Amino acid sequence: MPKAPxxxxxxxxxxxxxxxxxxxxxxxxGDGTDIEVIITDDSDTDQGQAIAADVLENWSGVWRYEHHQQPLGMAQNWNRAIQWATGQYVMVLHDDDFFLPQGLGRLVNKLQGLGNQYPVLLFGVWVVDAQERVMKRQKFRQDEFLPPHNALIRLFSNSSLVRFPAVVIRRDLFVEVGYFNPDWREPCDLEMWMRLFANYGVYCCREATVAYRVHAQALTMASFHEKTVEILLRLFEELAKFNLLSGSELEQCKQLFFHQYILAGAWRQLRRGQWDTFKAVMGLWQLPELGGMLWTPKWCFFRSLFTALARLPYP
Known part of the structure; x- marks a missing residue:
């Protein structure tokens, strides 16, 4: 029986x-030794198979491809790829993201060096635009293990802490905590990180391995609306059930999270010149569920600035 990658x-x-x-x-x-690639394709056509065959023809690793005549949907497509995987660890690399030069090698070397000590790892990323221009280098200054309490505080006080392709998870954990739940819609990835961090913490690695592409086609660009706010508030209720954070810690995390979530969403629309959408995102502050939330000092300047801009007519 062949050894699992x-x-x-x-x-x-x-x-x-x-x-x-x-x-x-x-x-x-890079070297494909000890690596497999799993492509599960919800696309309208199966041209991804020909692309994979062309690109990976002389690659030394193993790859498999599956096209779905009936699309599975976002979360179930993630789950299908993970369920089909055989590796000791898995990571999800969306089809709009890519590895940095030597990024895959650095990731594998890290896993080999740590020797199965940590079931959940988080690497650094470069955030790039559609043309691959670097917008932000997001990485950790040093390696650090965050136990569940600390990991959850970091996760829920910084809405951009986890970029999807930067997470590496031991595959057997999905049997223990379950797979991505599509009932959580757009934040179903955050709900998964919550479950994983609450049970295992996270090992933060200083190495940057992947590029995370921000662009107009991304599903997350359409997630700044009232329904998502409602789901995120329910997620904080689930977070409280773990009994790992105090009431004051939960409230502080909520303030920081929603300020970054709304202001970052508003900034994306402003940068793209989508004035009406910018105003709509800023209008989320008027929702009754958020009306009593205190302004957090960290984001006070930008909230004040964006609030003033949202009151102006189209420039």
Whole structure:
């Protein structure tokens, strides 16, 4: 019986063939020993198979492809890729993201060096735009293990702490805590990180391994609305059930999280020149559920500035 690979790179694809090729090329330039690639494709056509065959033809690793005649949907496509994986660890690399130069090698070396000590790991990322221009280098200054209490505080006081392709998870954990739950809609990834961090904490690695692409086609660009706020508030109720955070810690996390969530969403729309959408995102502060939330000092300047801008007519 062949030995299971160390890492499964799971790629849930959906109608972005050029970027799928880019992601696969970032894998194919490195050594495929101890790595497998799993592509589960919700796209309208199965052209992803030809792209994978072309890019990975001479790659030394193992790869598999599956096209769905009936799309599974976002979360279930992630789950299908993970369930099909055989690696000791898995990571989800969306078809619009890619590995940095030597990023996959650094990731594998880290896993080998740590020797299965930590079931959940978080690496650094470069946040890039559609043209791959670097917008932000997000990484940790040093390696650090965050136990469950600390991990949850960091997760829920910083809405951008976890960029999806930067998370590496021991595959057997999904049997213990379950898979991504589509009932949570857009924040279902955050709900998964909550479960994992609450049970295992997270080991933060200083190495940056992947690029996370921010662009107009991303599903997260359409997630700044009243329904998502409602779901996020329910998520904080679930967080309280773990009994790992005090009441004051929960409230502080909520203030920080929603300020960053709304202001970051408003800034994305402002940067794209979507004035009406910018105003709509800022209008989320008027929801009764958020009306009594205190302003947090960290974000006070930007909230004041954006609030003033939202009152202006189209410039």
């Amino acid at each position: 160390l890492l499964s790179v799971c790629i849930p694809a959906y109608n972005r063939p050029a970027w799928l090729r880019r992601g696969l090329e970032s894998i194919a330039v």
